[in-house]
Amino acid sequence: MPRGAARSEAARAAILASVASLVDRVGYDAVTIEGIAAAAGVGKQTIYRWYPSKSAIIAEALVEGRLLGEDFTIPDTGDPVADIAAWLEHVLRFLASRNHSALLSSLIAASVDSPEIGLRISQRLGLGGPTIAERVRQATDAGELASPLSPDQIDQLIVGIIMMRALGRNPYVEGEARQLVGALLDSSTRADSRP
Amino acid sequence: MPRGAARSEAARAAILASVASLVDRVGYDAVTIEGIAAAAGVGKQTIYRWYPSKSAIIAEALVEGRLLGEDFTIPDTGDPVADIAAWLEHVLRFLASRNHSALLSSLIAASVDSPEIGLRISQRLGLGGPTIAERVRQATDAGELASPLSPDQIDQLIVGIIMMRALGRNPYVEGEARQLVGALLDSSTRADSRP
């Protein structure tokens, strides 16, 4: 059993709050450990005691929902195509608002050196619970969907689109999410719509 | 007419060669101007005289083909689906070899702070001349293709896939490129397969 004083929850919270605020205000690259410490009213050593690097702090802030704080869970109404489309629309609209694209871009850059961050971003975007791949797989098994692409490929295509939008800072065009998801998943619709 | 010594081509070449070698070896983030200068046997001022920032050097190195040096031009055999599939396979195989994924990841991170780099990466990947979007548009206009997705959307999906592969460092699975491109473009196949 560990002896000595326990980790200070106040310090931990202050660090995460400060890092979130700083990333949001000045961008990931311009955030410094010293800046976090100063903003949080905390000694540098307290940061280094618990986090090996700046990206580890970011990763924890992501887990705690202090960055990308919205609820991005994929809905479950029984219609997988509509569910995923709704979720994608939510994500793309989020990116198009405020400077959220810049934030996600920062985080993508960070995740290049820190796989942990990549993982946490995925989880934050609702890919932590039942991912797109799993949802698609279920629907396919139930005969509700048929696609020449594997569930994992569909997953990659959709996440890829999100990244492209983050990096490109494009506006959201009405109906886009539905159209993309429809094209990737809803082959029956197209088949049925034929005379 | 300017007097004095002209810009030293030797210095310029040494800078680009060094930066390419360094990015390849240690990744974009760990490359420093001082490191480039030392490796190139060049004064720091000589670098700052010609390039405003590290990313500008990277951009020029990309243009000169000293990074991502392969030929990624999209072939033109008359069959757009096969052409794009062949090109995508080439790109994905390239990423799967050596530490090219790491290299491209580095460059993606760099492009977050420097749109210029993003542009040059695209050009390097063969998206400089007739892009995928344009090729798809031509084929659609000629009636060879019909897709519910716009050419730009297809372009983004494919580039997104490439980025995902770079960031994820996945191996290349045989036939994958053809399958992806087929699913995204070759709607006639599915239509034709109906009675």
Add this chain to the structure above:
Amino acid sequence: MPRGAARSEAARAAILASVASLVDRVGYDAVTIEGIAAAAGVGKQTIYRWYPSKSAIIAEALVEGRLLGEDFTIPDTGDPVADIAAWLEHVLRFLASRNHSALLSSLIAASVDSPEIGLRISQRLGLGGPTIAERVRQATDAGELASPLSPDQIDQLIVGIIMMRALGRNPYVEGEARQLVGALLDSSTRADSRP
């Protein structure tokens, strides 16, 4: 009457032993409270509870004879010149052996910030009981000595010599103590040597 646990003698002894060993090994300046605590297997608070500063620990270690542990009492054979000479020789030989000069140098440096340490060093060197000054005064009063220097000046000269030797790390030259003390005290010799 106080309740609760009493001061731990084991902890106190461990602290003093550790500080003595550390000062001897790395010198006063390089000794840290954390180092002492670690070496003694003691909590930092236990040190701060009993000692206000590093120098207070050193002072107590000196009092306990854990530093400069030899017996430096000035002998008393009835011949003050011989007594003081014998004592000085003992001190100078001690300094010339092992790294005792370094140790005393450390302590002198420490005494600059802490008069307490200076006092304890004096006491340790046998200047605690009847000091040189007092011994000289007695002898002078008894008519055994005559010197143009006051007893206090003689004391300062001799202690000064000891400090110089400590700082200079010189070897001991046979007979030196006798010669110095003789020159400072034994004016009769010089008087007698005259025709």
Add this chain to the structure above:
Amino acid sequence: MPRGAARSEAARAAILASVASLVDRVGYDAVTIEGIAAAAGVGKQTIYRWYPSKSAIIAEALVEGRLLGEDFTIPDTGDPVADIAAWLEHVLRFLASRNHSALLSSLIAASVDSPEIGLRISQRLGLGGPTIAERVRQATDAGELASPLSPDQIDQLIVGIIMMRALGRNPYVEGEARQLVGALLDSSTRADSRP
């Protein structure tokens, strides 16, 4: 021949001026490299580029006379005893004024870890040119002096006295220097004063 910019004399002067002012104001121990850099308006690296340690800066400040700035050259009037006595009086009076004892104490403590500083203090105190030892030797050779002590011993005794006075912060008693030097050197006087 070295290329590149030469060492900045302005920076060097600012560093030495700042260190002198700081040592004088807060004492050697409380002087920090960061403090010097800040006071001098200089980057820390500029200090570390030229000085391996705080004590090296002090040593140079001593050489430049920015600490112990008085002229302590031993006069040469032809009467060595009077010369040395005059010099010693000057030194002891200097120590007794302002907080010069504290300053010299600091420097003595510093010299424990840095022989360089010890050397520079000696030189500053006029022991750099013809030292006391040399002066005594000359006088002895010329038959002007006769002492049972060697010139080096006399030197050590006198410097030892100075150190004791610095550490003890005693006031200066009128005539003390003359008396000490007389007792150590002027054996003829005493001999002559005998009946």
Add this chain to the structure above:
DNA sequence: ACCTAAGCGAGACGGTACGTCGCGTCTTACA
């Protein structure tokens, strides 16, 4: 036989300073 106030080991905390690295600008001597 309990209670409870102290001492204890461990170690987290807010700080200050350390010595190093890289930035972007500048100065120097050479070609």
Add this chain to the structure above:
DNA sequence: TGTAAGACGCGACGTACCGTCTCGCTTAGGT
């Protein structure tokens, strides 16, 4: 005038200790 070399002011890095503070445990009077 361009260049290699490199000094400059600056800001951040990650580390070492400071002196204070909490932990959970042990110890030993007082009731």
